[in-house]
Amino acid sequence: xxxxxxxxxxxxxxxxxxxxxxxxxxxxxxxxxxxxxxxxxxxxxxxxxxxxxxxxxxxxxxxxxxxxxxxxxxxxxxxxxxxxxxxxxxxxxxxxxxxxxxxxxxxxxxxxxxxxxxxxxxxxxxxxxxxxxxxxxxxxxxxxxxxxxxxxxxxxxxxxxxxxxxxx
Amino acid sequence: xxxxxxxxxxxxxxxxxxxxxxxxxxxxxxxxxxxxxxxxxxxxxxxxxxxxxxxxxxxxxxxxxxxxxxxxxxxxxxxxxxxxxxxxxxxxxxxxxxxxxxxxxxxxxxxxxxxxxxxxxxxxxxxxxxxxxxxxxxxxxxxxxxxxxxxxxxxxxxxxxxxxxxxx
Numbered sequence: 523x524x525x526x527x528x529x530x531x532x533x534x535x536x537x538x539x540x541x542x543x544x545x546x547x548x549x550x551x552x553x554x555x556x557x558x559x560x561x562x563x564x565x566x567x568x569x570x571x572x573x574x575x576x577x578x579x580x581x582x583x584x585x586x587x588x589x590x591x592x593x594x595x596x597x598x599x600x601x602x603x604x605x606x607x608x609x610x611x612x613x614x615x616x617x618x619x620x621x622x623x624x625x626x627x628x629x630x631x632x633x634x635x636x637x638x639x640x641x642x643x644x645x646x647x648x649x650x651x652x653x654x655x656x657x658x659x660x661x662x663x664x665x666x667x668x669x670x671x672x673x674x675x676x677x678x679x680x681x682x683x684x685x686x687x688x689x690x
Numbered sequence: 691x692x693x694x695x696x697x698x699x700x701x702x703x704x705x706x707x708x709x710x711x712x713x714x715x716x717x718x719x720x721x722x723x724x725x726x727x728x729x730x731x732x733x734x735x736x737x738x739x740x741x742x743x744x745x746x747x748x749x750x751x752x753x754x755x756x757x758x759x760x761x762x763x764x765x766x767x768x769x770x771x772x773x774x775x776x777x778x779x780x781x782x783x784x785x786x787x788x789x790x791x792x793x794x795x796x797x798x799x800x801x802x803x804x805x806x807x808x809x810x811x812x813x814x815x816x817x818x819x820x821x822x823x824x825x826x827x828x829x830x831x832x833x834x835x836x837x838x839x840x841x842x843x844x845x846x847x848x849x850x851x852x853x854x855x856x857x858x
Contacts, residue, residue, distance in 0.1 A: 523691045523816075523820075526816070526820060527820060530820075531820045531821065531824075534821070535825065565733075565836055565839060565840040566839060566840045566842065569839060569840075634857075640856065642858070643856035643857060643858055644856065644857055645854060645855060645856060645857070646857075648691075648694070649854070649855050652691075652694060652695060652698075652699045653699065653702070653851065653852075653854050653855065654851065654854060656699075656824060656828070657703065657828055657850065657851055658851070660824070660825055660828030660829065660832065661828065661832050661835075661847070661850060664828065664829050664832035664833060664836070665832060665836060667829075668733055668832070668833060668836045671733060671734060671737060672733040672734045672737075672840075674734065679829070682825065682829060683821065683822065683825055683826070684821075686813060686817070686821050686822060687813060687817050687821065688808065688811035688812065688813060689802075689811060689812055689813070689814075690810070690811055
């Protein structure tokens with residue numbers, strides 16, 4: 523299930539986020555609101571801005587794929603300053619995710635995952651995915667959504683979930 | 691992975707939410723803020739209140755377990771009006787989740803999942819878990835968190851993620 527969650531579903535969720543940004547950017551234009559104001563908007567002063575929420579959502583997906591597959595993730599400089607630049611960031615991460623195959627995750631469940639701030643401690647790949655990567659990506663996507671939603675933009679849960687693969 | 695996600699991880703996430711509510715309730719008391727005001731607080735007028743976000747997070751977990759296992763979920767009346775009542779609601783759902791075993795999910799991946807508003811269409815159990823249940827529960831928990839966080843309460847990402855099962 524690693525490939526389906528980290529590659530297929532995280533790509534879908536980031537694409538949904540990209541479409542939410544596109545939709546709200548059009549609404550902002552109609553309201554004559556500069557979207558860079560929104561990119562720097564926060565729910566409260568000591569929480570991250572919309573721009574940073576999107577960057578972290580991207581990094582959560584990118585690093586989950588790389589760490590679980592035992593690869594090195596590409597570096598992003600976090601220097602986006604416009605809607606088009608942040609859309610490119612999302613697109614580049616979705617393209618990166620799609621470079622992975624099922625077999626890249628064959629050893630993911632038991633792989634030891636660590637990061638600098640964990641000071642040498644580790645989680646298994648499965649623990650990392652369930653306890654860390656999944657809750658984190660949805661935290662940052664939902665917070666990005668909340669910043670836009672609380673500013674009166676017309677977006678809804680359907681935009682967040684995206685299309686569901688219904689069968690008849 | 692169904693049991694680990696729907697039972698173990700969703701229980702953990704709801705328990706983290708319960709602890710966030712307990713922590714902010716203490717802070718509210720110190721500020722002489724009536725917590726029922728917070729339970730009725732929204733990020734914006736046409737989005738659900740904190741109380742409703744918690745109820746939906748609970749229902750998402752309860753219904754995911756029941757639907758994926760082919761069982762009938764217990765009914766909750768959505769009549770909570772205080773911090774202690776909403777804490778009881780969370781506790782009852784966590785207790786319910788813990789009544790499940792691994793084998794209850796043996797047929798979950800291919801089970802046909804539907805709900806009234808899908809008008810007869812269905813998703814497989816795996817599609818439902820990844821596209822619907824997981825994004826939904828974290829949406830509602832994060833929105834509950836955002837309502838409290840944006841009102842200045844001292845909670846952080848660690849409260850949301852809870853303890854990580856680090857190994858040395």
